Amino acid sequence: MNARERLIQTIHHKEPDRLVVDFGAGGQTGMGACAVHNLRNALLGNTGYRVKISEPYQMLGELDEELRKNLHLDAVGINPPRNMFGFRNESWKPFTMPDGTVVDVPGDFNFTCDTDGTVYMYAEGDTSVNPRAKMSAKGYFFDALETLPPADYDHLNPADNTEEFSVLTPEDLEYFATQASTYYRESEYGIYMTLPGMAFGDIALVPAPWMKHPKGIRGVEEWYLATLAYPGYIKQVFEKQCEIALKNVELLAKAVGDKIQVVFASGTDFGTQNGLFLSAATYRDLYKPYQKAVNDKIHALTSWKVFIHSCGAIHEIIPDFIEAGFDILNPVQISAKGMDPSWLKKEFGNDIVFWGGGVDTQKTLPFGTPEEVYREVRRNIDIFSPGGGFVFNSVHNIQSNVPLGNILAMFRAVNDARNIYSTF
Secondary structure (H helix, E strand, C coil): CCHHHHHHHHHCCCCCCCCEECCCCCCCCCEEHHHHHHHHHHHHCCCCCCCEEEECCCCEECCCHHHHHHCCCCEEEECCCCCCCCCCCCCCEEEECCCCCEEEECCCCCEEECCCCCEEECHHHCCCCCCCEEECCCCCCCEECCCCCCCCCCCCCHHHHCCCCCCCCHHHHHHHHHHHHHHHHHCCCEEEEECCCCCCCCCCCCCCCCCCCCCCCCCHHHHHHHHHHCHHHHHHHHHHHHHHHHHHHHHHHHHHHHHCCEEEEECCCCECCCCECCCHHHHHHHCHHHHHHHHHHHHHHCCCEEEEECCCCCHHHHHHHHHCCCCEEECCCCCCCCCCHHHHHHHHCCCCEEECCCCCCCCHHHHCCHHHHHHHHHHHHHHHCCCCCEEECCCCCECCCCCHHHHHHHHHHHHHHHCCCCCC
16 A cells, blocks of 8 residues: 555554554644654754754644654645745745754744743734744744734624635635645645635634734634634624635635545644543534534545544544544544543544644653653554554654653654564
């Protein structure tokens, strides 16, 4: 089997010839840039190569083709034409990370620094407006800045919270079509595409860091409170977003066709470490109908499998995800309450693909020993792999400051499980 055939088998709950592995296909399955830099130097030598920042909000590093082949990865990703700060990943220039690693950032990655070294980032690279995110002097990723005035609750207008959603332009459709055709024709990888504007209430997107002057309810706390205090308003927002999303699914289905296998549709988190942060009834009333409408349209028009990212202890609503038409669950936070790998596989392994859950990124990977990492990876592979329906990935992105030895131990365990000889 080649990588694409392997992925197709896996997402159809058939056991492939060997374990499918993804790092870097999506903004939730990657690695911080410094981790990529260190891994690349360890495996390919220190050639002076500068890792490109594929996603500047989280400062994720691109896993280039040479590294992807060295790691025997099985998937590649197609991201929207503009990143989380609203500019394109092009016209690269150097930027120094807190540990001294020099990476390449897009040309419109324009920033300012405070006296303490805090880095401020701007929508569309326009430093004449208020910054939309900040990264501390010792940090490795950005956090949204709430520099906008509170919403006017006496005059709420759903248009304010939906101005970022629009029907895709012919240029955008051509971009997705070209990317998909190139990967389909020139590689044997499975292809994962991030759908723009499909995630309802994703708190990472609510502040809209790519917009200079967003209006409406944009604060993180404000948004969460509004789902309880103003559910009617939230539904109006979701209804308009859903209307546009359904049109974009139709357009993308025509433009891209069945060249791709997996689409990322939602990154909305519903869980905390110990349970849901909203009731299951609220999820079913407020979110599920719109997610189902989008997923039903995708399944009616394409062969794409639909990917949802939702952190935390979400076991109670996994059956709802399945009913809503999600085919793939990520990041499979095995450290959260009720998310035991063996139980998850037994209860839901026939109905949903687990894309993640390979190793805990809260404790084991950053703070364990290489031996502990190796054992946990092998154990989770043994649990999730039988019968297919498992793509190996860590629980969310690997952070930039994770020890190199632990990352190498993870890949050594993965290769041992795949019967691939490796020297690390």
